[in-house]
Amino acid sequence: MTQTNGPLSGMRIIDLTTVIMGPYGTRILADMGADVIKIEGPEGDSFRTYGPFVSAGMGGAILNLHRNKRSLGLDLKDPGGRMAFERLIAQADALVHNLRPAAAKRLGLDWDSIAEINPSLVLCAARGFASDGPYGNKAAYDDLMQAGSGFAALFDQQSGAPRYAPTSWCDKIAGQAIAYSVLGGLIHKVRTGTGQAIEVPMFEVAVDFMLVEHFGAMAFEPAKGPPGFKRQLSLGRKPYRTADGWACILPYSDRNWKDFFAFIGRPELGEEHRYADIGSRVAHIDELYGIVEAEARRFKTSDWMAFCDRCAIPAMPILAFEDIPENEHVVATRMFEIMEHPTEGRYKHLRSPVRFSKTPNTLSRFAPRAGEQTREILEELHLPPEEIDRLVAQARGMRNAPDSVSSPTEEAINPALEKPGS
Structure with missing residues (x-):
């Protein structure tokens, strides 16, 4: 493993999430130096299907969303895969998954099952809705959360019809909630030596987010008027x-x-x-x-x-996406660097927006292909060589999974800074 000196250096986090919400949260933790091991099943993360590609499964969003992580190809329904997974859990500090309650229970990813393996583990379940409500097992996507959080209805007040924002903002703020929740769990673990179960429901996170300023008069009981922050609801508030x-x-x-x-x-x-x-x-x-x-x-x-x-x-x-890399402030603060990915070629690395003076965030690993570090991680678990070979062969059947590719050296990931477009 490439060493980092980030604030979470030495912490191992198992990532069983997919698409945007969970992977964004674990990327924040990975940027802070945690050894984030992304477990990908036979089909890989479905977000890998979005191109364009140099290599299948390695679209532009993946290059930054999965940086600083290692990818382990593992079928948890296979007995050997499950054994390796449990050995990994026993050595980990935290586990994040985005399974609904029934599926988590069926796969032994509920707290009672996990605590038998590692009672000091921080278990974070990222879900669409809190599990104790009637929506607990309901499917969840960002559009549903924009609809249910009051956000889409704000446009009805302005233009006579509800609408969605052209970005997955609910996924991303829930990802940030995952990151700060896991951090809280890790602090408790360091202080007490004990783990705990954490639930991060995207719906409730989005409602809390929306009502920060829009609660207003509705916060009183009885309400002193309708909700909504008047300045933000004005039709004149626009570019x-x-x-x-x-x-x-x-x-x-x-x-x-x-x-x-x-x-x-x-x-x-x-x-x-x-x-x-x-x-x-x-x-x-x-x-x-x-x-x-x-x-x-x-x-x-x-x-x-x-x-x-x-x-x-x-x-x-007003800056378009294409304008941002050339903005004078963005250039001066080196928000983008042109990097050379070992398999995907040149790309724009978007640095973490957060800066630590003593334990800086660094790019320690390029985004991996699905299952790229399978052999490396299984060897760390000291599995029998023949079992490692079997699981690696199984993982090789994943979409675009190599046998094993080493992580880049420190020299390889720190080329001279180039201005975007040069």
């Missing part, structure tokens, strides 16, 4: 067309608005009572957004940025 593009222009404080009114040549608006403080501005937010929209077209985006930055008014040009 504004400038003379040559689009921008977010967001005067916020009292000083921001006075400076904005002076810039557009209407300083008298800063003296009006209805715009004097944040409370009165929220009450008249549609009027204010209308003013910003009308005035935005008078100046170029660069002029707006220069003025807003000079006066500390929050502002940002």
